[in-house]
Amino acid sequence: MIVALDLPSVADAEAMTARLGEAVSFYKVGLELMYAGGLDFARRLIGEGKKVFLDLKFHDIPNTVSRATEQVARLGAAYLTVHAYPQTMRAAVAASQGSGLKLLAVTVMTSYDDADIAEAGYAGTVKDLVARRARQAQEAGVAGLILSPEEVAAARALLGPGMDLVTPGIRPAGAALGDQKRAATPASAIQAGATALVIGRPVTQASDPRAAAEAIAAEIAGAL
Numbered sequence: 001m002i003v004a005l006d007l008p009s010v011a012d013a014e015a016m017t018a019r020l021g022e023a024v025s026f027y028k029v030g031l032e033l034m035y036a037g038g039l040d041f042a043r044r045l046i047g048e049g050k051k052v053f054l055d056l057k058f059h060d061i062p063n064t065v066s067r068a069t070e071q072v073a074r075l076g077a078a079y080l081t082v083h084a085y086p087q088t089m090r091a092a093v094a095a096s097q098g099s100g101l102k103l104l105a106v107t108v109m110t111s112y113d114d115a116d117i118a119e120a121g122y123a124g125t126v127k128d129l130v131a132r133r134a135r136q137a138q139e140a141g142v143a144g145l146i147l148s149p150e151e152v153a154a155a156r157a158l159l160g161p162g163m164d165l166v167t168p169g170i171r172p173a174g175a176a177l178g179d180q181k182r183a184a185t186p187a188s189a190i191q192a193g194a195t196a197l198v199i200g201r202p203v204t205q206a207s208d209p210r211a212a213a214e215a216i217a218a219e220i221a222g223a224l
């Protein structure tokens with residue numbers, strides 16, 4: 001379980017990690033917190049022995065991606081996201097060689113369905129695009145993928161063992177979907193073969209975040 005600290009300030013993030021305590025050992029720091037001082041906070045979390053996933057979703061020309069990836073590789077984060085474009089992935093892989101940083105390629109955002117990718121100019125289905133990007137990510141040498149629980153089983157069959165399959169779009173039964181369109185429960189994501197689950201609002205917006213995290217951890221353990 002990776003808890004997404006999508007919160008407006010470092011003070012909010014500190015309060016959340018204090019409430020979650022030992023219930024959570026792996027955090028994602030993404031765009032919202034990053035632009036509110038999240039990088040130093042991420043460094044501190046790493047210093048405290050937590051695992052940190054920096055969700056920066058790089059996508060730029062190879063030189064820029066490469067130099068930015070080198071900066072992130074020095075921080076000691078466990079994961080960094082890049083968009084699953086072949087040039088971007090190849091540049092990030094080359095720049096992260098020899099560091100402990102694992103790259104995750106974002107295939108198709110979990111807020112997208114077939115109509116959304118058609119609107120963005122892609123022919124075909126989300127399923128096809130995820131499969132194409134999964135293969136390209138494997139060829140580029142990235143460590144894993146971000147994809148929805150709905151595509152995990154097919155991706156594992158396509159790729160074989162080895163790559164981490166990390167799924168956002170996780171909603172405990174009855175939880176509000178919000179903007180997520182390709183979503184599943186923690187148990188079904190694990191049963192489909194997910195390596196790790198990214199969970200934000202079901203924990204951070206819960207009236208008791210620690211109890212919510214513990215319930216999700218128990219659901220994951222039950223499904224394993």
Ligand SMILES: O=C(O)c1cc(=O)[nH]c(=O)n1[C@@H]1O[C@H](COP(=O)(O)O)[C@@H](O)[C@H]1O
Pocket residue numbers: 004006030055081106108109110111146147168169170178180198199200201202
């Ligand atoms: O890269 C991501 O982490 C990501 C990719 C994706 O396709 N969908 C997705 O929801 N995410 C992130 O996963 C988290 C999901 O948050 P909740 O919907 O609140 O559980 C957010 O931080 C998103 O930025």
